Amino acid sequence: MADQLTKRSENYSQWYNDLVLKADLAEQSAVRGCMVIKPYGYAIWEKMQRILDDKFKATGAKNAYFPLFIPKSFFSREAEHVAGFAKECAVVTHHRLMNDPNGNGVVVDPEAKLEEELIVRPTSETIIWNTYKNWITSWRDLPIMCNQWCNVVRWEMRTRLFLRTAEFLWQEGHTAHATAEEAQEEAKRMVHVYADFARNYMALPVIIGHKSPNERFAGALDTLTIEAMMQDGKALQAGTSHFLGQNFAKSFDVTYTDNEGKQQYVWATSWGVSTRLMGALIMAHSDDNGLVLPPALAPIQIVMVPIYRKPEEMAAILEKMEQIKKKLEAMGHSVEIDSRDNLRPGFKFAEWELKGVPVRLAMGPRDLESGTVEVHRRDTLEKVTMQLDGIEEHIHGLLDDIQKTIYDKAFAFRQTHVEKCDSWEEFKEKIGTGKFLLCHWDGTAETEQAIKDETKATIRCIPVDSFVCEEEGKDIFSGKPSKGRVVFGIAY
Amino acid sequence: MADQLTKRSENYSQWYNDLVLKADLAEQSAVRGCMVIKPYGYAIWEKMQRILDDKFKATGAKNAYFPLFIPKSFFSREAEHVAGFAKECAVVTHHRLMNDPNGNGVVVDPEAKLEEELIVRPTSETIIWNTYKNWITSWRDLPIMCNQWCNVVRWEMRTRLFLRTAEFLWQEGHTAHATAEEAQEEAKRMVHVYADFARNYMALPVIIGHKSPNERFAGALDTLTIEAMMQDGKALQAGTSHFLGQNFAKSFDVTYTDNEGKQQYVWATSWGVSTRLMGALIMAHSDDNGLVLPPALAPIQIVMVPIYRKPEEMAAILEKMEQIKKKLEAMGHSVEIDSRDNLRPGFKFAEWELKGVPVRLAMGPRDLESGTVEVHRRDTLEKVTMQLDGIEEHIHGLLDDIQKTIYDKAFAFRQTHVEKCDSWEEFKEKIGTGKFLLCHWDGTAETEQAIKDETKATIRCIPVDSFVCEEEGKDIFSGKPSKGRVVFGIAY
Numbered sequence: 001m002a003d004q005l006t007k008r009s010e011n012y013s014q015w016y017n018d019l020v021l022k023a024d025l026a027e028q029s030a031v032r033g034c035m036v037i038k039p040y041g042y043a044i045w046e047k048m049q050r051i052l053d054d055k056f057k058a059t060g061a062k063n064a065y066f067p068l069f070i071p072k073s074f075f076s077r078e079a080e081h082v083a084g085f086a087k088e089c090a091v092v093t094h095h096r097l098m099n100d101p102n103g104n105g106v107v108v109d110p111e112a113k114l115e116e117e118l119i120v121r122p123t124s125e126t127i128i129w130n131t132y133k134n135w136i137t138s139w140r141d142l143p144i145m146c147n148q149w150c151n152v153v154r155w156e157m158r159t160r161l162f163l164r165t166a167e168f169l170w171q172e173g174h175t176a177h178a179t180a181e182e183a184q185e186e187a188k189r190m191v192h193v194y195a196d197f198a199r200n201y202m203a204l205p206v207i208i209g210h211k212s213p214n215e216r217f218a219g220a221l222d223t224l225t226i227e228a229m230m231q232d233g234k235a236l237q238a239g240t241s242h243f244l245g246q247n248f249a250k251s252f253d254v255t256y257t258d259n260e261g262k263q264q265y266v267w268a269t270s271w272g273v274s275t276r277l278m279g280a281l282i283m284a285h286s287d288d289n290g291l292v293l294p295p296a297l298a299p300i301q302i303v304m305v306p307i308y309r310k311p312e313e314m315a316a317i318l319e320k321m322e323q324i325k326k327k328l329e330a331m332g333h334s335v336e337i338d339s340r341d342n343l344r345p346g347f348k349f350a351e352w353e354l355k356g357v358p359v360r361l362a363m364g365p366r367d368l369e370s371g372t373v374e375v376h377r378r379d380t381l382e383k384v385t386m387q388l389d390g391i392e393e394h395i396h397g398l399l400d401d402i403q404k405t406i407y408d409k410a411f412a413f414r415q416t417h418v419e420k421c422d423s424w425e426e427f428k429e430k431i432g433t434g435k436f437l438l439c440h441w442d443g444t445a446e447t448e449q450a451i452k453d454e455t456k457a458t459i460r461c462i463p464v465d466s467f468v469c470e471e472e473g474k475d476i477f478s479g480k481p482s483k484g485r486v487v488f489g490i491a492y
Numbered sequence: 493m494a495d496q497l498t499k500r501s502e503n504y505s506q507w508y509n510d511l512v513l514k515a516d517l518a519e520q521s522a523v524r525g526c527m528v529i530k531p532y533g534y535a536i537w538e539k540m541q542r543i544l545d546d547k548f549k550a551t552g553a554k555n556a557y558f559p560l561f562i563p564k565s566f567f568s569r570e571a572e573h574v575a576g577f578a579k580e581c582a583v584v585t586h587h588r589l590m591n592d593p594n595g596n597g598v599v600v601d602p603e604a605k606l607e608e609e610l611i612v613r614p615t616s617e618t619i620i621w622n623t624y625k626n627w628i629t630s631w632r633d634l635p636i637m638c639n640q641w642c643n644v645v646r647w648e649m650r651t652r653l654f655l656r657t658a659e660f661l662w663q664e665g666h667t668a669h670a671t672a673e674e675a676q677e678e679a680k681r682m683v684h685v686y687a688d689f690a691r692n693y694m695a696l697p698v699i700i701g702h703k704s705p706n707e708r709f710a711g712a713l714d715t716l717t718i719e720a721m722m723q724d725g726k727a728l729q730a731g732t733s734h735f736l737g738q739n740f741a742k743s744f745d746v747t748y749t750d751n752e753g754k755q756q757y758v759w760a761t762s763w764g765v766s767t768r769l770m771g772a773l774i775m776a777h778s779d780d781n782g783l784v785l786p787p788a789l790a791p792i793q794i795v796m797v798p799i800y801r802k803p804e805e806m807a808a809i810l811e812k813m814e815q816i817k818k819k820l821e822a823m824g825h826s827v828e829i830d831s832r833d834n835l836r837p838g839f840k841f842a843e844w845e846l847k848g849v850p851v852r853l854a855m856g857p858r859d860l861e862s863g864t865v866e867v868h869r870r871d872t873l874e875k876v877t878m879q880l881d882g883i884e885e886h887i888h889g890l891l892d893d894i895q896k897t898i899y900d901k902a903f904a905f906r907q908t909h910v911e912k913c914d915s916w917e918e919f920k921e922k923i924g925t926g927k928f929l930l931c932h933w934d935g936t937a938e939t940e941q942a943i944k945d946e947t948k949a950t951i952r953c954i955p956v957d958s959f960v961c962e963e964e965g966k967d968i969f970s971g972k973p974s975k976g977r978v979v980f981g982i983a984y
Binding site for chain 1: 519521522523526527528529530531534535538554555556557558559560561562563564565566567568574579580581582583584585586587588589590597598600609610611612619622623626632638642643645647659661834
C-alpha cells in the first residue's frame with residue numbers, strides 16, 4: 001500500500017499527489033481543474049468547518065448566503081479588484097440549451113444570450129457590498145459581520161488537488177464598520193482566529209504577518225496572513241484577513257449616518273480560508289507511509305484490527321473491542337473496528353497508516369488471554385503492548401500527546417529552516433534549498449519584484465508574532481536602508 | 493410592524509412575500525432570480541441542515557463534494573434527463589474577461605472560448621455517475637451512499653423567494669447498490685427520513701406517496717415525495733426520493749462484478765430537499781402578525797424584553813433576566829435579551845412576533861417585586877403572568893407544547909381540507925378553493941394531462957401512508973376503471 005507512494009525524497013510533488021489520491025481524499029473530475037472531494041477528505045474538511053464556524057460565531061459573525069453569480073459590470077467598479085479577479089474566471093453568457101438541429105445532442109440556444117454576462121464568483125466583495133448598501137442607514141446598523149461557506153471559481157491554468165483548483169470551497173467573512181480602527185481590529189481578530197485554529201487543531205505552526213503591497217489582496221489597504229512551512233521548506237499561505245478601508249464602500253456608495261447626523265462611508269474587512277487548508281495539513285505532517293493526521297481533525301481517531309485464525313477467536317476479540325469502543329466513544333472519540341474478513345491484518349495496518357489514523361489497536365487470541373493489546377501510534381510509528389486495564393484513559397491521553405508531538409515536530413522543523421541572511425550571494429544560494437530567510441528590505445515594490453524575478457522568492461510576510469526583528473539594516477538586494485527584517489520564501 | 497404585512501385573507505401571495513422580506517429572511521439580489529439569504533433566514537436553514545445531516549449519517553450516508561460544472565455532453569447521455577434538466581440552465585462559454593478596447597470596463601475575451609460549454613449543475617446525477625464509474629469494480633465496493641450540500645441553478649422564469657429561485661441551496665444524496673431491491677429500499681428509507689423531519693421538526697404534516705409518471709423526476713423509474721398543504725390549501729412538494737433503476741449506470745457504463753463473477757449494472761437512487769423547505773415552513777404556520785416558528789427550528793426560542801423607566805430598574809431587571817437566561821441555556825435553549833435602549837417595549841414585542849420567536853418574557857419593576865414574569869406564546873398569542881419560581885422548567889415544557897400545538901393546528905387544517913370527490917363537475921368547482929381532492933384515476937398520463945389542462949390540478953401523489961384508499965372505482969374524468977384514489981391538488 002505505502003509501497004505505491006512515491007517517497008518524499010524522490011519527488012515531493014509526486015508524493016503529495018499520490019497521497020491525496022491513494023488516501024482517498026480527492027481526485028480530478030471530468031471538468032478541467034475541478035476536483036471531487038471524496039468522503040474521507042470531506043470528513044476532514046467538515047471537522048475544520050465545524051471548529052472554525054464555532055470560532056467565527058463566538059466573535060459575533062453570522063452566516064448568510066449571497067449569489068453565485070456576479071454581474072460583469074460590478075467588477076469594473078473597484079479598479080484594483082477588477083485587475084486582480086475579473087480576468088481568469090467562468091463567464092455565463094447564455095441561459096438555455098436546445099436540441100441540435102443536426103441531431104447531435106444539445107447545443108447552446110443563440111436566442112438565449114444574457115443581456116449582461118454573469119461571472120461565477122471568484123470572491124464576493126462586490127455583490128456583498130452592493131447588498132450591504134441596502135442594509136446600512138445609520139450607525140445603529142453597524143457593525144455587520146456576515147460569513148458564508150460556499151464554492152468559488154478562479155480559472156487557474158495549472159491546478160493541484162486542494163492547493164490550486166478552478167473551483168474550491170471556502171468561507172468568506174465580510175464585515176462593515178463605523179470606524180477604521182474597528183475594522184482594523186476586526187481584521188486582526190480574524191487572523192488570530194485562523195492562527196489559533198492552525199496551531200491548535202491543524203498542529204501547524206504559522207507566522208502571522210502583514211503582506212507587502214505587491215502580495216496584498218486586490219482592493220485591500222492591508223492584508224494579514226498566516227504563513228506555514230511545508231516539509232520541502234516552501235511557504236504556504238494558509239489564510240488571509242484584509243482591511244479594505246473604504247474602497248468597496250465608495251465603489252458601491254455605502255454610507256451611514258453617524259451619531260452626529262453626518263454621512264460617512266463605511267469601513268470594511270474580509271477574511272477567508274479554503275480547502276487549501278487540506279493541502280497544508282497533508283503536506284505539513286505526512287510521511288512516506290501516508291497521511292499523518294492530528295487527532296483533533298482525524299475523522300477516525302482510533303482503529304482496531306482483530307487478529308485471528310478461527311471464527312470463535314474473532315467473535316471473542318470483537319466483543320472485547322466493542323466494549324473498548326463504547327467507552328472511547330463516550331469520551332468523545334471516533335472509533336472504527338475493522339472487521340473485514342477478506343483482508344489480512346498487515347494489509348489493514350498499511351491502509352490505516354496510509355489514511356493517517358492516529359492510534360491503531362491490534363488484538364489477537366493471546367492478547368485476549370493475557371488481557372493486553374498492541375497500541376501503535378501513527379506519528380512516531382511506535383508500537384507497545386499494554387494492559388487492557390485503563391486502556392481508554394491511556395488512549396485519551398495518548399491522543400493529546402500525539403497532537404502535541406505533531407505540532408512540536410513541525411515547529412522544530414521550521415525553526416531549523418529559518419535563518420537570518422544578510423548577503424545577496426548567500427540569499428541566492430540558500431533560498432532554493434527549502435528555507436525561509438529573514439532579510440532586510442527597503443520597503444519598495446521594485447526591490448521585491450526584482451528579487452522575485454531573479455529567485456522566485458517573495459516576501460511571505462512582515463511578521464508580527466514570530467521572528468519579529470525591528471532593527472536598522474540594509475536591504476539585501478538594493479542596499480538601501482531598512483527598518484526591519486521580513487520573511488522571504490518560495491511559495492506554493 | 494405587523495401593520496406593514498399584507499393580510500393573508502387579502503392577498504396570500506403578497507403576505508408571503510412581505511413576510512420573507514420584513515422578517516429578514518431573504519431578499520432579491522442584483523442578479524435576476526437569485527436570492528440573498530439573510531442571517532436570520534440562514535440560521536433556520538442551518539438548523540435544518542444540522543438535523544438532516546445527522547439523520548443522513550445515521551443511515552450510513554457520507555458527505556462528499558462534486559464539481560459545480562457539468563460538461564454539456566453529459567446531459568445528452570440520459571435521454572429523459574436531458575429533456576428535463578438541460579434546457580433552462582446557466583451556460584459557461586468563456587473563461588476570461590479583458591479590458592474593453594473601447595475603454596468601457598471589461599468585456600468577454602473572444603479568444604477564451606471553451607471547447608465544450610459547461611453547465612452550472614441543475615442536479616448532479618450525470619457528473620456523479622461519471623465519477624462512480626471509477627469507484628466501483630466489485631460487489632464489495634457497494635453500496636456507495638454519498639450526499640452533498642451545495643448550490644444548484646435552474647433558470648426559472650418566474651421566481652419567488654425560497655419557493656422557486658434560479659440558484660438555490662440543497663442537499664442531494666446519490667446512492668449505488670448491487671440490487672434493485674436494495675435501491676428501492678434506500679429510496680423508501682430516505683423519503684421516510686424526510687417525512688420524520690417534516691413532521692417532528694418543521695411541525696408539518698406531510699403525505700408520503702409515489703409520483704405519477706408525469707410528475708416523476710427526469711430519469712427516474714419511481715419518485716417518492718412528501719407533499720404538504722399550505723394555508724391557502726395549495727400543495728407544496730417538500731422533498732423527493734428517486735429510484736433511478738439502472739438508467740444512469742447504463743448511460744455512464746457503471747458495472748460491478750457480482751460474487752459469482754458476473755458483470756452487472758449498478759442500481760441507483762437520488763434524494764433531495766432544498767431551501768424550498770424554508771418556504772414551506774413559513775407558509776404553513778405563520779399568521780398576519782408574522783412568522784410562527786416551531787421551537788425545534790427557531791434560531792431564538794425565547795426572547796426577554798425588560799420594561800423600565802429608570803436606569804436602576806433596568807439594571808435590576810437585566811440581572812434577573814441573565815439568571816433565567818443562563819438556566820435556560822444550560823437546558824439547551826437559545827435565548828436573547830433585548831436590551832436595546834432606543835426602542836419601546838411595544839415595538840420590540842411586534843418585532844419579535846414578526847420574527848416568530850416562540851416564547852416572549854416581559855418583566856417590569858412590579859414583576860420584579862412580586863417575583864413574576866409575563867409569558868407570551870407566539871403560536872396562540874396567549875399571555876399569562878407567572879411566578880418566577882420554576883419558570884425555566886415551565887418554559888422547557890411550554891416549548892414542547894408549542895411544537896405540538898403548531899403541528900396539531902396544521903394537521904387539523906389539512907384534515908378539514910382534504911375530501912373525497914367522485915364527480916367531475918364537483919371537482920372543477922372545488923379544486924380551486926384550496927383543497928386536496930381524493931379521486932379515482934385510471935392510471936394514464938393522458939387523463940392526468942387533460943385534468944391539468946382544464947383545472948391546473950395535478951396528482952400530488954399516490955399516497956402510501958395517509959389517505960390510502962385502494963378500492964375499485966371509476967376515473968373522475970375518463971370514467972375508466974381505477975384501482976384506488978390519488979391526491980389531486982393545485983401545486984406551488
